[in-house]
Amino acid sequence: GDSVTQMEGPVTLSEEAFLTINCTYTATGYPSLFWYVQYPGEGLQLLLKATKADDKGSNKGFEATYRKETTSFHLEKGSVQVSDSAVYFCALSTDNQGGKLIFGQGTELSVKP
Amino acid sequence: SQTIHQWPATLVQPVGSPLSLECTVEGTSNPNLYWYRQAAGRGLQLLFYSVGIGQISSEVPQNLSASRPQDRQFILSSKKLLLSDSGFYLCAWGQGSSGNTIYFGEGSWLTVV
Numbered sequence: 001g002d003s004v005t006q007m008e009g010p011v012t013l014s015e016e017a018f019l020t021i022n023c024t025y026t027a028t029g030y031p032s033l034f035w036y037v038q039y040p041g042e043g044l045q046l047l048l049k050a051t052k053a054d055d056k057g058s059n060k061g062f063e064a065t066y067r068k069e070t071t072s073f074h075l076e077k078g079s080v081q082v083s084d085s086a087v088y089f090c091a092l093s094t095d096n097q098g099g100k101l102i103f104g105q106g107t108e109l110s111v112k113p
Numbered sequence: 114s115q116t117i118h119q120w121p122a123t124l125v126q127p128v129g130s131p132l133s134l135e136c137t138v139e140g141t142s143n144p145n146l147y148w149y150r151q152a153a154g155r156g157l158q159l160l161f162y163s164v165g166i167g168q169i170s171s172e173v174p175q176n177l178s179a180s181r182p183q184d185r186q187f188i189l190s191s192k193k194l195l196l197s198d199s200g201f202y203l204c205a206w207g208q209g210s211s212g213n214t215i216y217f218g219e220g221s222w223l224t225v226v
Contacts, residue, residue: 043218046214049212104156
């Protein structure tokens with residue numbers, strides 16, 4: 001079945017460091033790909049998404065490019081801030097799944113001043 | 114604009130007691146509705162989804178049930194809680210097709226003691 005695999009956390013970085021969180025997927029159809037963020041004690045918020053191959057999603061300095069050839073959707077940010085500390089979830093949905101989101105296991109990011 | 118609310122935000126329940134979590138969506142019609150669970154330190158697991166009133170699909174066998182008595186109301190229930198039901202429960206809505214964003218409520222923390 002469809003699945004998402006993320007790099008394991010926790011990831012600890014210093015402020016202004018470069019961030020990469022790896023995400024790869026397995027899907028039988030042509031999925032849409034998402035990154036959600038969960039701040040401590042809160043629900044999930046959409047960070048960015050891409051709906052077809054080679055699309056780049058971006059928001060708040062974060063970027064991810066839909067790479068069909070490597071079945072990947074890695075999240076990147078050039079300079080992280082303490083306020084970026086959160087859990088990041090990669091997810092996919094396909095039309096044959098009725099729009100349901102299938103999530104990776106989440107990657108906790110901690111940014112130190 | 115669309116909003117989603119779920120309640121209660123936190124609850125502590127004894128083993129064997131009943132459960133009712135409620136979720137409502139405003140500002141949209143005929144949404145797809147979802148219940149996810151996030152166990153401590155783990156990813157998100159889809160429990161139930163609904164594409165219309167009275168239509169419930171269960172993703173995993175468990176001690177919980179869901180109902181959709183109205184178009185924008187989704188209820189998660191249990192007759193007798195188990196310790197393993199503890200976790201963070203998230204209600205979400207979307208418009209059903211791949212590529213459409215799914216929006217999450219604030220979450221409900223359930224501790225079964």
